[in-house]
Amino acid sequence: MSRRKSHSESTATEFVERVSESLNVLGAVGQRVVAAVSGGSDSTALLVAMNSLRRKAKLDLAAVHANHALRGEESEADECFVRDLCERLKVPLVCRRLAVPLQATKRDEGIEVTARNLRQQFFGEAARELGAAFVAAAHTADDQAETVLHRIVRGTGLAGLVGIPASRELVPGVTIIHPLLHLRRTDVLEYLAAAGQDFREDRSNRDLTFTRNRVRHELLPYLAKNFNPQVSEALTRLAGIAAEAQASMARQIDQLARRAVIKQDARRVTLRVAVLRRTPAFQVCELLRQLWTQQGWSLQEIGQAELERIAKLANGEGKAWDLPGGVQARRAKDRLLLVRVE
Numbered sequence: 001m002s003r004r005k006s007h008s009e010s011t012a013t014e015f016v017e018r019v020s021e022s023l024n025v026l027g028a029v030g031q032r033v034v035a036a037v038s039g040g041s042d043s044t045a046l047l048v049a050m051n052s053l054r055r056k057a058k059l060d061l062a063a064v065h066a067n068h069a070l071r072g073e074e075s076e077a078d079e080c081f082v083r084d085l086c087e088r089l090k091v092p093l094v095c096r097r098l099a100v101p102l103q104a105t106k107r108d109e110g111i112e113v114t115a116r117n118l119r120q121q122f123f124g125e126a127a128r129e130l131g132a133a134f135v136a137a138a139h140t141a142d143d144q145a146e147t148v149l150h151r152i153v154r155g156t157g158l159a160g161l162v163g164i165p166a167s168r169e170l171v172p173g174v175t176i177i178h179p180l181l182h183l184r185r186t187d188v189l190e191y192l193a194a195a196g197q198d199f200r201e202d203r204s205n206r207d208l209t210f211t212r213n214r215v216r217h218e219l220l221p222y223l224a225k226n227f228n229p230q231v232s233e234a235l236t237r238l239a240g241i242a243a244e245a246q247a248s249m250a251r252q253i254d255q256l257a258r259r260a261v262i263k264q265d266a267r268r269v270t271l272r273v274a275v276l277r278r279t280p281a282f283q284v285c286e287l288l289r290q291l292w293t294q295q296g297w298s299l300q301e302i303g304q305a306e307l308e309r310i311a312k313l314a315n316g317e318g319k320a321w322d323l324p325g326g327v328q329a330r331r332a333k334d335r336l337l338l339v340r341v342e
Contacts, residue, residue: 008194015183015191019049022179023057026167032060032132033177036123037086037093039065039078039200042138044085045188046180048197050136051089062092064126064135066119068100070111071204078200094126112210113300124171135176139164142185142216145232148239149223150215155303157285158249161242163235184232253286260287262335269295269338276314276336284311288338297340298325310338 023029035050037043047063054061065082069075079095086093098118100111123135144163151160170176180188192199208214223231260275269291276284285307292299301324309321310329313336320330328339 011190011194015045015187015194016049016052018183018187019046019179020053020057022182023050023053023059023177026134026177026179028057028059028134028136028177028179030058031134032062032130033134033136034094034123034127034130034132035061035063035091035136036119036138037063037065037082038202039081039085040138040202040205041188041192041199042140042143042180042185044197044199045191046136046138047085047089047091048195049191050179051091060132062094062130062132064123065093065095066115066122067095067097068115068118069097070100070115071202074203078202081200092130094130096122096126098122112212113298120170120176123176124174127174128171133174135170135174137176137178138180139178140180140183140185140188141236142232144181144239145235146212146216146220148235149220150212153215153219154211155305157282157289157304157307158242158246159286159289160304161238162246163239163242165243249283249286252283253290256283256287257290261291264291264294266295267340267342271314271336271338273314273331273334273336276311281308281311284314291338295338295340297327301325310336 023033033050035043035047037047050057050059050061053059063082063086065079067075067079071078083093083095098115100115100118123137127133127135147163148161151163164178164181166181167175167177204210205213206217208217220231228234256275256279260271260279262270262272264270279287285304288307288310289299292302306321306323309318310323312318313321313329313331316331318331320328322328322341326341328337328341330337330339
């Protein structure tokens with residue numbers, strides 16, 4: 001007679017099955033996958049769940065850990081925790097110390113943004129070295145809701161409402177995937193408790209000098225309490241709808257770019273004013289957002305208001321704007337110029 005599963009066993013099994021379904025949808029089954037592991041609850045749960053799927057999903061699993069050394073002994077303890085966990089699970093691990101430049105500490109959220117960019121560059125390099133096609137990151141549905149709300153507050157367009165995509169190219173040949181994006185943070189904690197797996201706490205996640213943390217700990221709880229208890233679910237649904245709309249929009253923007261962009265090099269983009277004037281403003285803004293990304297210019301300090309201001313130059317409203325990140329937008333007769341000023 002078969003033994004009836006306990007509640008803890010059922011919880012763990014359900015979590016792993018949902019991760020398995022995500023990996024299948026994302027095309028990672030039977031592939032070499034590198035899990036990005038910080039030691040926090042989300043990434044620890046992802047690694048442990050993927051490890052339990054190694055045989056079933058035919059995963060060739062490895063892990064990466066970035067140590068920014070921003071929290072002294074705590075950062076070192078995080079790395080030791082990840083090393084011990086990977087050794088116990090027999091998962092190959094690549095660690096790297098990634099110092100954040102001093103100048104990044106002088107801007108609001110400069111540390112957070114710069115550290116993330118450094119990590120993602122490292123993840124892509126490590127995946128290539130390991131011959132992996134995928135990097136798995138542990139963002140959850142709660143991270144999705146926080147990202148969308150943060151961008152709404154800051155000012156965003158349709159692309160920003162997509163939030164964290166389920167997958168995207170990290171570097172050529174390597175795709176970053178988010179197998180936990182449909183799971184809540186409570187699901188993660190319940191799984192870890194059921195599996196008897198501990199994890200590390202990052203005290204910087206409660207530092208309210210970061211806008212992202214204020215969204216998580218103050219704004220979202222306030223909205224849930226006073227307006228809509230299901231606000232996180234509403235925001236994640238909005239991200240899904242925006243993703244579908246953005247896919248359609250992207251095809252239109254590619255066509256617009258072919259008609260509007262005259263020349264594009266490392267420092268400058270030249271566009272046809274006549275084409276922009278015949279195009280709805282929101283599409284011009286999406287084109288500008290795409291160009292910013294292609295140029296490698298930071299969008300962190302550029303909101304929807306700035307993009308709309310640039311779009312208005314095509315209609316003769318103003319002559320030039322100096323924008324955050326050292327970019328100048330100016331009208332020159334029948335041309336709109338975007339120039340990175342050294």
